[in-house]
Amino acid sequence: xxxxxxxxxxxxxxxxxxxxxxxxxxxxxxxxxxxxxxxxxxxxxxxxxxxxxxxxxxxxxxxxxxxxxxxxxxxxxxxxxxxxxxxxxxxxxxxxxxxxxxxxxxxxxxxxxxxxxxxxxxxxxxxxxxxxxxxxxxxxxxxxxxxxxxxxxxxxxxxxxxxxxxxxxxxxxxxxxxxxxxxxxxxxxxxxxxxxxxxxxxxxxxxxxxxxxxxxxxxxxxxxxxxxxxxxxxxxxxxxxxxxxxxxxxxxxxxxxxxxxxxxxxxxxxxxxxxxxxxxxxxxxxxxxxxxxxxxxxxxxxxxxxxxxxxxxxxxxxxxxx
Amino acid sequence: xxxxxxxxxxxxxxxxxxxxxxxxxxxxxxxxxxxxxxxxxxxxxxxxxxxxxxxxxxxxxxxxxxxxxxxxxxxxxxxxxxxxxxxxxxxxxxxxxxxxxxxxxxxxxxxxxxxxxxxxxxxxxxxxxxxxxxxxxxxxxxxxxxxxxxxxxxxxxxxxxxxxxxxxxxxxxxxxxxxxxxxxxxxxxxxxxxxxxxxxxxxxxxxxxxxxxxxxxxxxxxxxxxxxxxxxxxxxxxxxxxxxxxxxxxxxxxxxxxxxxxxxxxxxxxxxx
Amino acid sequence: xxxxxxxxxxxxxxxxxxxxxxxxxxxxxxxxxxxxxxxxxxxxxxxxxxxxxxxxxxxxxxxxxxxxxxxxxxxxxxxxxxxxxxxxxxxxxxxxxxxxxxxxxxxxxxxxxxxxxxxxxxxxxxxxxxxxxxxxxxxxxxxxxxxxxxxxxxxxxxxxxxxxxxxxxxxxxxxxxxxxxxxxxxxxxxxxxxxxxxxxxxxxxxxxxxxxxxxxxxxxxxxxxxxxxxxxxxxxxxxxxxxxxxxxxxxxxxxxxxxxxxxxxxxxxxxxxxxxxxxxxxxxxxxxxxxxxxxxxxxxxxxxxxxxxxxxxxxxxxx
Numbered sequence: 001x002x003x004x005x006x007x008x009x010x011x012x013x014x015x016x017x018x019x020x021x022x023x024x025x026x027x028x029x030x031x032x033x034x035x036x037x038x039x040x041x042x043x044x045x046x047x048x049x050x051x052x053x054x055x056x057x058x059x060x061x062x063x064x065x066x067x068x069x070x071x072x073x074x075x076x077x078x079x080x081x082x083x084x085x086x087x088x089x090x091x092x093x094x095x096x097x098x099x100x101x102x103x104x105x106x107x108x109x110x111x112x113x114x115x116x117x118x119x120x121x122x123x124x125x126x127x128x129x130x131x132x133x134x135x136x137x138x139x140x141x142x143x144x145x146x147x148x149x150x151x152x153x154x155x156x157x158x159x160x161x162x163x164x165x166x167x168x169x170x171x172x173x174x175x176x177x178x179x180x181x182x183x184x185x186x187x188x189x190x191x192x193x194x195x196x197x198x199x200x201x202x203x204x205x206x207x208x209x210x211x212x213x214x215x216x217x218x219x220x221x222x223x224x225x226x227x228x229x230x231x232x233x234x235x236x237x238x239x240x241x242x243x244x245x246x247x248x249x250x251x252x253x254x255x256x257x258x259x260x261x262x263x264x265x266x267x268x269x270x271x272x273x274x275x276x277x278x279x280x281x282x283x284x285x286x287x288x289x290x291x292x293x294x295x296x297x298x299x300x301x302x303x304x305x306x307x308x309x310x311x312x313x314x315x316x317x318x319x320x321x322x
Numbered sequence: 323x324x325x326x327x328x329x330x331x332x333x334x335x336x337x338x339x340x341x342x343x344x345x346x347x348x349x350x351x352x353x354x355x356x357x358x359x360x361x362x363x364x365x366x367x368x369x370x371x372x373x374x375x376x377x378x379x380x381x382x383x384x385x386x387x388x389x390x391x392x393x394x395x396x397x398x399x400x401x402x403x404x405x406x407x408x409x410x411x412x413x414x415x416x417x418x419x420x421x422x423x424x425x426x427x428x429x430x431x432x433x434x435x436x437x438x439x440x441x442x443x444x445x446x447x448x449x450x451x452x453x454x455x456x457x458x459x460x461x462x463x464x465x466x467x468x469x470x471x472x473x474x475x476x477x478x479x480x481x482x483x484x485x486x487x488x489x490x491x492x493x494x495x496x497x498x499x500x501x502x503x504x505x506x507x508x509x510x511x512x513x514x515x516x517x518x519x520x521x522x523x524x525x526x527x528x529x530x531x532x533x534x535x536x537x538x539x540x541x542x543x544x545x546x547x548x549x550x551x552x553x554x555x556x557x558x559x560x561x562x563x564x565x566x567x568x569x570x571x572x573x574x575x576x577x578x579x580x581x582x583x584x585x586x587x588x589x590x591x592x593x594x595x
Numbered sequence: 596x597x598x599x600x601x602x603x604x605x606x607x608x609x610x611x612x613x614x615x616x617x618x619x620x621x622x623x624x625x626x627x628x629x630x631x632x633x634x635x636x637x638x639x640x641x642x643x644x645x646x647x648x649x650x651x652x653x654x655x656x657x658x659x660x661x662x663x664x665x666x667x668x669x670x671x672x673x674x675x676x677x678x679x680x681x682x683x684x685x686x687x688x689x690x691x692x693x694x695x696x697x698x699x700x701x702x703x704x705x706x707x708x709x710x711x712x713x714x715x716x717x718x719x720x721x722x723x724x725x726x727x728x729x730x731x732x733x734x735x736x737x738x739x740x741x742x743x744x745x746x747x748x749x750x751x752x753x754x755x756x757x758x759x760x761x762x763x764x765x766x767x768x769x770x771x772x773x774x775x776x777x778x779x780x781x782x783x784x785x786x787x788x789x790x791x792x793x794x795x796x797x798x799x800x801x802x803x804x805x806x807x808x809x810x811x812x813x814x815x816x817x818x819x820x821x822x823x824x825x826x827x828x829x830x831x832x833x834x835x836x837x838x839x840x841x842x843x844x845x846x847x848x849x850x851x852x853x854x855x856x857x858x859x860x861x862x863x864x865x866x867x868x869x870x871x872x873x874x875x876x877x878x879x880x881x882x883x884x885x886x887x888x889x890x891x892x893x894x895x896x897x898x899x900x901x902x903x904x905x906x907x908x909x910x911x912x913x914x
Contacts, residue, residue, distance in 0.1 A: 142670070248737075307744075
């Protein structure tokens with residue numbers, strides 16, 4: 001029954017419906033009926049805030065989920081994602097450093113810096129797990145989380161020195177309410193990376209089987225791995241810079257799709273992207289409604305809902321293994 | 323004497339061990355054989371309390387082993403499982419000394435040291451005594467673990483595929499030592515073993531398993547039979563008597579005409595070239 | 596032979612600890628304010644002794660159970676829970692409340708919550724997950740994320756002045772610890788230490804792994820859940836006393852492994868406790884005299900421990 005819902009057409013329709021709802025939820029009342037004769041204020045809200053917000057949600061949700069999927073393919077481990085590999089923490093550290101050392105540089109420069117650092121961090125993680133002898137499926141994300149902890153303790157140290165703990169912490173808490181036109185457009189950069197990811201999908205699967213296996217099939221292993229990591233690092237940095245941390249998103253969405261639709265990337269990568277967008281959209285709309293007229297930030301919503309789903313996933317796995 | 327009374331273990335839907343009842347005689351070598359996934363190792367783990375069964379009882383000389391205190395049991399039965407990779411800085415002698423833990427709780431007496439020395443010489447490990455175990459080869463390490471089991475000095479010794487990682491020479495050596503333990507010290511030895519010829523040559527009794535159930539259990543002459551083994555392994559097996567030992571020959575004898583043709587063709591091509 | 600060398604190492608470490616401890620107590624002692632300065636310094640040293648012991652011992656046991664040298668019990672979300680409790684207090688009752696300002700009440704609340712959390716994760720989930728320790732850790736970490744999501748949301752909402760007060764509890768500190776708390780925590784840690792040391796041979800056997808331990812007559816599942824309970828209490832009381840120091844355990848236990856090169860818990864337990872003391876003393880002196888209280892000690896230790904952790908991982912991976 002539920003399997004049938006995980007079809008691309010149904011999910012796209014669902015996403016469109018949710019996007020439309022998202023346009024009309026908020027403190028300033030804008031109902032669909034008003035569309036024909038919008039007041040100046042309402043027009044402003046739609047153009048300056050609601051529309052950018054909705055677009056940002058779709059891009060962030062879709063691209064971060066695909067990132068998770070790519071990372072899971074590359075490491076052959078269902079528990080690896082931008083959160084559990086520490087990529088997000090590196091991106092955060094990158095932004096912090098950028099803010100400290102060249103606060104006046106424009107956003108793109110900071111972004112580049114954050115991307116570079118998350119790429120370096122993810123490479124370090126891959127380096128470690130590839131050579132670690134003990135490849136327990138749960139141990140690998142533990143290494144990533146520990147690394148992430150180290151990185152974020154460095155970040156804390158720095159922000160403590162600059163007295164910016166609270167602002168950093170609030171900035172990093174994923175939040176779409178800060179998305180207004182002019183602040184989110186860099187997110188569009190992730191679209192070409194997303195497309196590259198889609199094109200390379202099959203090769204990621206093969207590369208995940210290991211270096212020898214890929215060579216046997218005539219694949220340039222190193223290049224594919226590097227492309228995969230580059231994509232994930234850039235997208236993660238982009239999302240962290242514009243929206244903030246969205247914990248576990250890249251982890252749970254690919255896993256849900258994999259439960260219902262299997263593991264062949266060709267079938268699942270688009271579904272993953274769409275479901276990611278749906279999930280974030282749903283959380284955001286709920287966050288806007290629950291304590292209306294205030295908002296629960298998306299970081300909290302996803303942190304709570306996401307950890308809950310992740311726990312269920314783990315227990316499912318335990319049961320099927322036992 | 324160990325009695326297994328309708329032991330079962332279920333993982334999810336799959337009955338890995340299904341209603342197994344079997345008796346293991348004292349003072350003998352008993353081998354468990356069967357194809358992969360027959361449930362031998364799982365059964366061994368349950369008999370030695372490493373794993374809880376879902377139903378059934380294991381009686382050690384009439385006493386239920388789950389009711390016996392674990393520390394007392396450690397003086398009666400010893401179990402060595404297959405994978406033994408330790409990431410510890412520990413020397414051969416220190417590891418073997420652990421065999422005395424059930425008796426001395428870590429404070430070794432003079433008598434313990436004597437027994438440890440004896441186990442070391444039994445397994446011919448004198449030259450490695452002070453080496454760290456991560457410096458040894460797989461075969462040497464296996465011998466160290468068996469020495470630890472010997473130092474534990476129990477009446478019953480369970481070994482799960484003790485010949486894994488061992489070459490022919492060391493396999494034979496280990497099997498001879500096991501026979502010696504039975505002969506000289508009246509130990510009862512229970513092994514899970516893949517090579518049916520080792521089972522045939524060195525055991526007194528054999529328990530054959532398939533799909534979680536015991537197909538037959540009895541003396542080795544009862545079990546090492548063409549029709550029985552062919553049924554268990556689902557392949558052609560011939561049994562020849564060589565030097566008084568029953569040897570199973572299971573290498574495919576049937577000639578495949580197409581393969582022969584192919585080889586011949588290749589030969590022709592080469593000659594022409 | 597190795598044992599004799601290790602015994603000597605223990606003596607040397609003890610001597611270093613006493614020396615640094617003595618130095619810390621006596622350095623620049625001002626006789627005019629002796630009645631104030633000396634007890635305050637003694638309190639700090641006592642706190643370091645307690646916290647150092649608790650963290651070192653719990654990490655050693657934890658690594659033995661998990662058979663893994665790069666894990667530490669505080670990884671499983673304890674810091675987040677502690678922070679969550681503090682944030683919650685500020686969020687609900689404000690910074691003026693005795694729940695925050697009264698060290699004793701705050702200690703009791705934090706300790707109870709932490710013990711409850713750890714015991715819940717360890718004991719209850721232990722059954723569910725069939726003693727798969729890594730899974731347990733992962734679950735702990737996820738719960739940790741859960742709590743830190745909640746905390747950072749609340750931190751966003753509270754006003755900046757309150758946040759500054761809250762910030763002080765985000766980092767471990769050995770300054771101004773309530774004396775009666777030192778006594779309570781000290782007693783708890785000492786009792787648990789005695790229980791552990793009375794049976795340290797079992798720890799050696801548990802290090803061999805579950806199958807070997809059962810074979811050698813250890814009632815493994817019961818023993819391990821007992822030990823996990825002890826770890827839970829040790830980590831909780833030390834966190835409640837001074838705050839979270841995540842990488843201390845990792846740092847000192849691995850140093851102990853490098854120095855002693857043995858599996859024997861007699862050396863590992865005592866050795867890492869001593870190293871832990873030395874680390875805390877040096878860290879405290881750096882905070883006080885080099886950084887003039889500008890940086891909290893836990894930040895220094897986390898930084899050093901964290902970098903050490905990365906080096907350790909890289910070394911591990913190169914093998």
